[in-house]
Amino acid sequence: MELNFSFLGKYWPMFIRGAGTTLILSVFTVVIGLIVGIVLALMRLGKFKPISLISAAYTEFIRGTPLMVQIFFIFYALPQMGLKIPQITGLGFDFPRFASGILAMGLNSAAYVGEIVRAGIQAVDKGQTEAARSLGMTGWQTMRHVVLPQAFKNILPALGNEFVTVIKESSIVMTIGITELMFNTSQVYSSSFRYFESLIICALVYFVMTFTTSRLLGVMERRMKRSA
């Protein structure tokens, strides 16, 4: 068998566009994951038991069911129950489809990020909170200005890993027809029949994205270490 990459001359924009979509998808996923994750962690650590239980149940359920089921649930099942994400005209792409994917991925990631954030908050010395409260600061002021910044610094490596995981796992949203890197790759090999070459290129592009991401995060970490 011989390798033939000449199909790239025609198809390379598919890989680039796919990679772009994957990155956008991943960034939104991580942002949603982080925001919802912080909320889940705060709920879980709060004094009010029912709220804490809701957070724990959510986390367990999301982590105990397949991401694919969650994605299909949001994309197919919710609209059937009348919960439709409206199309926004003038965007030039299928917004409900894209938003469903991001929402499902973000809500899934949040369950994992929530546990990371919770561990990060718990790892901050209790003396930090006591000092802040003894000065008259409120619980939220303490969280916002003292605990979360320290927790965030400690969990940055774990959050970086989560970002890398999301980039890889986002390939699953090809199943609801989002034209990200994996979806586009499948388009390329179905038209060109160059399965081997297409998938090699696809893997390389994923690797460049994940490798660059972890390197950039490594630099960020070292910067933050130096500052304190």
Add this chain to the structure above:
Amino acid sequence: MPDSLNKNDVILEVRDLTMRFGKLDVLKGVNTVVRRGEVIVVIGASGAGKSTFLRCLNRLEMPSSGDILFEGESVVHAGRNLNALRERIGMVFQQFNLFNNLNVLDNITLAPTLVKKADKAKAEEEARALLRRVGLEDKASAFPAQLSGGQRQRIAIVRALAMHPDVMLFDEPTSALDPEMVGEVLDVMQRLAADGMTMVVVSHEMGFARKVANRILFMEDGVIAEDGSPEQIFEHPKSERLREFLSKVLH
């Protein structure tokens, strides 16, 4: 009890304070008053309940029963008012507890700007003035990790002072320090006392207690077992337990 003369002088009043952790009775009915300008040193063996007592005063621990009145207002039943009371009760910890994510200046100005809504520039100006008083004006932009224990504790004191508290609580402020740094911290505390600050200090520094305290409380097994002037406590201890304790810490 000698709380006869001027009721307005009483800044803290502790009534039948008890504290229980699970099955462990840590405080078994503590009664005392702290008057404005008084310097009280609390002594006693490890596990006697000194830290728990001190931490009840600003409600870092919620007592099981009894009450604490700060200028007549209940700390125990403070509700939403608790933070306003805490503003006026400064606390210094054994482990310093400077905010690790903030530099020295921000450590000092964080609470004044957030809680008192102080103007940032004014707060910084005052922070620098306070730093000058403890000889650390050149450390304004340093982070806690770059400072020695003695420097950290002096800054922790400044941080508490920046809120203009009416009373300062110290929980073994020099116990975590290398011996050569104890002096610089006690020095700052002594000057604070001389300036008229009301202070409640848990400490094993008997020299400091003898020199600076107006009153010494000896805690034993969850109660104040003896309460008197340094002269009374050191020269005429009443109980065998106090004599024993003193002979241990003074040698």
